[in-house]
Amino acid sequence: MKFYNLIIKYRFVLSLVALALAILVNIQSSFWPAFVLYLLALIGLFSHFFIGPLRLIQEPMEKGNMEEVEKIINSIWFPNLLFKPIRSTYYTLKGNIAMMKQDFDSAEKHLKKSSEIGVPMPEAEGANKLQLGMMALQKGDFKNGESYIRAAIRAGVPDKESEAVAYLSMCQIFMNKREFRAAKDFFRKAKACKPKTKQVVDQIKELESYISRIPG
Numbered sequence: 001m002k003f004y005n006l007i008i009k010y011r012f013v014l015s016l017v018a019l020a021l022a023i024l025v026n027i028q029s030s031f032w033p034a035f036v037l038y039l040l041a042l043i044g045l046f047s048h049f050f051i052g053p054l055r056l057i058q059e060p061m062e063k064g065n066m067e068e069v070e071k072i073i074n075s076i077w078f079p080n081l082l083f084k085p086i087r088s089t090y091y092t093l094k095g096n097i098a099m100m101k102q103d104f105d106s107a108e109k110h111l112k113k114s115s116e117i118g119v120p121m122p123e124a125e126g127a128n129k130l131q132l133g134m135m136a137l138q139k140g141d142f143k144n145g146e147s148y149i150r151a152a153i154r155a156g157v158p159d160k161e162s163e164a165v166a167y168l169s170m171c172q173i174f175m176n177k178r179e180f181r182a183a184k185d186f187f188r189k190a191k192a193c194k195p196k197t198k199q200v201v202d203q204i205k206e207l208e209s210y211i212s213r214i215p216g
Contacts, residue, residue, distance in 0.1 A: 008053055015044030049081045054089060070097050088117040092128055099131065108135050126155035130166055137169060146173050164193035164200050171207065180214045187211050 007014070022037035053072055060068035076082070079090050095110035111132050115125070133148030149169050157163045167190035174183035187207060195201060 005056055005059075008056055011044050011053075012048045015041045015048065018044065049078060050083055052076050052079075052082050052086055052090070054086060054093075057093070066097065066100065069093070073097065084117055088114045089124075090114075091117065092124065095128075095131065099135075104135050104138065108132065111135075124158070126152045126157040127162060128152075129155060130157055130162060133169065134165075137173075142173055142176060146170070149173075160193040161195045161197050161200060164190045164195040164204075167193065168200070168203055168207070171211075175211075175214075183214075184211060 018037050019041035022034040022041055025034035025037060053075060056072050057069045060066075060072070073090065073093055076090060079087055082090060091110045091114035095107045095114060098104070098107035098110060111128055115128050115132065118125075129148045129152035133145045133152060136142075136145035136148055149166050153163075153166050153170075157166055167186045171183045171186040171190060174180070174186060187204075191204060191208075195204070
């Protein structure tokens with residue numbers, strides 16, 4: 001695995017070296033002795049530009065080393081050349097990094113690009129839409145927030161914590177619209193997810209004492 005990661009990391013340089021050697025062998029001998037070197041150079045350059053180095057982010061992601069993840073992401077020179085599923089993942093990661101830096105405008109731009117391209121897994125699409133919905137709500141854009149979060153729920157979100165967040169957000173949207181019956185329904189769905197994250201649990205407790213007193 002480490003050897004393969006090293007090849008990916010230095011693939012571009014190795015491809016240029018193989019190409020230079022192929023040209024040298026071709027000049028000194030003929031095309032066919034240089035064919036394998038030409039092929040290796042072609043495969044290396046093709047995979048560098050059309051597949052990219054996203055495989056390298058797994059280890060730093062597991063260690064929480066987001067600086068290294070960002071460095072790998074920024075090493076992609078021409079993201080529009082990446083295959084669609086990989087390009088979508090690229091923009092999702094860019095969006096997530098921007099969100100961590102609280103650069104919400106950039107995060108929204110990248111996540112929208114990922115959504116427009118289409119993501120290979122429904123759960124990833126759901127997570128993407130949920131993030132866009134939460135950012136819209138932070139800006140006070142309840143219309144787009146509701147639209148994105150509904151789309152996230154339809155697509156499916158990857159875990160119960162995220163699902164609870166989606167339902168709580170819908171609950172707050174409908175409370176703001178004074179549609180209390182729908183708000184209570186979404187609140188019950190959020191509780192049914194049995195989230196364990198302190199922030200989500202606290203939000204449920206805070207809403208519970210209030211929502212029991214409202215009509216509907």
